Amino acid sequence: MLEYLEAQTFEKCLAELLERVPDDVDKREGSIIYDALAPTAIKLAETYWDMAILYRRTFAATADGIDLEKRVNESGVERKQAGKAIRRALFTDRSGQPLLVNMNNLYRLDDLVYRVTEYIAPGEYKVEAQSAGAIGNRDYGDLLPLEADNRLGKAVLSDVIVPGEDEETDEALYQRYLEHIREPPFGGNRADYRQRVRAIQGVGGVRLRRAPQGGGTVKVIIIDSDFNAPTSAFVDYVQSIIDPIDQPGDGLGTAPIGHTVTVEGVGxxxxxxxxxxxxxxxxxxxxxxxxxxxxxxxxxxxxxxxxxxxxxxxxxxxxxxxxxxxxxxxxxxxxxxxxxxxxxxxxxxxxxxxxxxxxxxxx
Known part of the structure; x- marks a missing residue:
């Protein structure tokens, strides 16, 4: 159908219209009937082209952008939005001792700004990139405060706790849609685990291993969204979402009750x-x-x-x-x-x- 619609050019439409005119009428270019039918042929060709565009936008295999989102949304699949990186930052005073900093303080590394969001340990805090995307994962080094702080000796941006992610591409969204259709997720089956784990910000892929420690146990191996080995902090974060380690198998995470899940990073x-x-x-x-x-x-x-x-x-x-x-x-x-x-x-x-x-x- 798409090939047919795209083949309906002005020349083809005009030729078909002129074929309907009796042969005893002058149909040469510049004739009255030719000049009368040419504007109609142009409009017909434009209409066919619009129909071809609409046809592409109708099906997931050929749609893109918002049209693809609307199509896959009908099956419960949503595009993964860009997410902000959460990093570990270390703060010391001028004598090298751990420094107590205020929540929501802002610090800059090159062109990126990070906001203090959570206390971890003395002189150690979680900071969140203020720009969404994988760009928040890449740089390490000294942070500069956006407001003067006479107590600050040094602030260092350290490891990634939760990787930032760029918005999911059309290709990745379509592939995930195909997986959803061909392997319907249900009740803790493999497809269900894959869908739930990959929905977590910072997870780029997952492998599953059945009963590594006997019945009722599942091993989840993850790679981060930059397709590198995840940090131990991120593995712990994913573990807490899927099956909290302090209450395994109780169904308090996304894993079904009765499933004891161990999350590991790829080697x-x-x-x-x-x-x-x-x-x-x-x-x-x-x-x-x-x-x-x-x-x-x-x-x-x-x-x-x-x-x-x-x-x-x-x-x-x-x-x-x-x-x-x-x-x-x-x-x-x-x-x-x-x-x-x-x-x-x-x-x-x-x-x-x-x-x-x-x-x-x-x-």
């Missing part, structure tokens, strides 16, 4: 990449930044796919193909991962690049 494996390269017309220093960029992008893609519950394979052939894309790399003599000429297979872990060691060799 990590550091990978050292070593390559001997044969170059043509470039120096190693010229291409090293692009090699680093390409390999980090490859490892990021692997981490992004972790939630699909498939083994992750760090493949030498894929690494070499990313390097061979770079102009000036003629061939690769050898590639080692962690000192061995073998792929690395991961089940519950995600790969991180430890180091990249490139050497030029003669061909």
């Amino acid at each position: 990590t494996i550091e990978v050292t990449v070593e390559c001997d390269l044969i170059l043509n017309g470039v120096t190693l220093g010229q291409i090293e930044p692009q090699i680093t960029e390409n390999l980090y992008a490859y490892f990021a893609e692997l981490r992004t796919n972790w939630h699909k519950d498939l083994d992750i394979n760090v493949r030498i052939t894929h690494i070499e193909s990313r390097i061979l894309e770079i102009e000036g790399v003629e061939d690769i003599a050898s590639t080692l991962l962690n000192g061995l000429p073998n792929n690395i297979n991961l089940i519950e872990e995600i790969p991180l690049i430890s180091s990249i060691d490139m050497k030029e060799v003669s061909g």
Whole structure:
């Protein structure tokens, strides 16, 4: 249907209208009947185009933006909105002792402002980014007060407690909608667990393990929304939402009563990449930044796919193909991962690049 609507151009509409006119009438361009039908053909073509747009907006597979939201909302799926990062901040006075700060005080790191929201321990507080999105997760370092405080010696922005998230993309929303339709969540089944856990701000993906400690137990393994291993503070936060650790199995979280749930963060494996390269017309220093960029992008893609519950394979052939894309790399003599000429297979872990060691060799 969509192809038919899009095919109804001005020329096609005009030709079909002129076919309905008897052949003994002058139908050449500039004739009376041609000039009379041309405006109608233009309007018909515009109408068909509008119908094609409406057709796209009607179905989830081709809709986007607010139209996609309305379609998936009919099935109870809502777009995840951007969320603000919650971080740990450390405050000391001029003598280096823990400092008591006031709630709602504002501090700045570069272009981001953080607000003090909760006391954790002496000199240790939760602060919330005032700008929503993953940008609140990235920077670490010294905070500057927005209002002068003569007592303050140093304020340091530390680890992420709850990662900030960007608004869910159309593609991610549509994929989650398909999962909801094809695997209906109900009463603590796998789909129900996945939906509830992934709805938590900062969770980028989840894997589930049945009865790790006998009947009635469930293991939930999470990756954060930046597709990195979550901090222990964030794991504790998710645990408190799903099944509070002080009252396990009582149904006080989102897990059904009788389910004792253990939340863990995905493990990590550091990978050292070593390559001997044969170059043509470039120096190693010229291409090293692009090699680093390409390999980090490859490892990021692997981490992004972790939630699909498939083994992750760090493949030498894929690494070499990313390097061979770079102009000036003629061939690769050898590639080692962690000192061995073998792929690395991961089940519950995600790969991180430890180091990249490139050497030029003669061909």
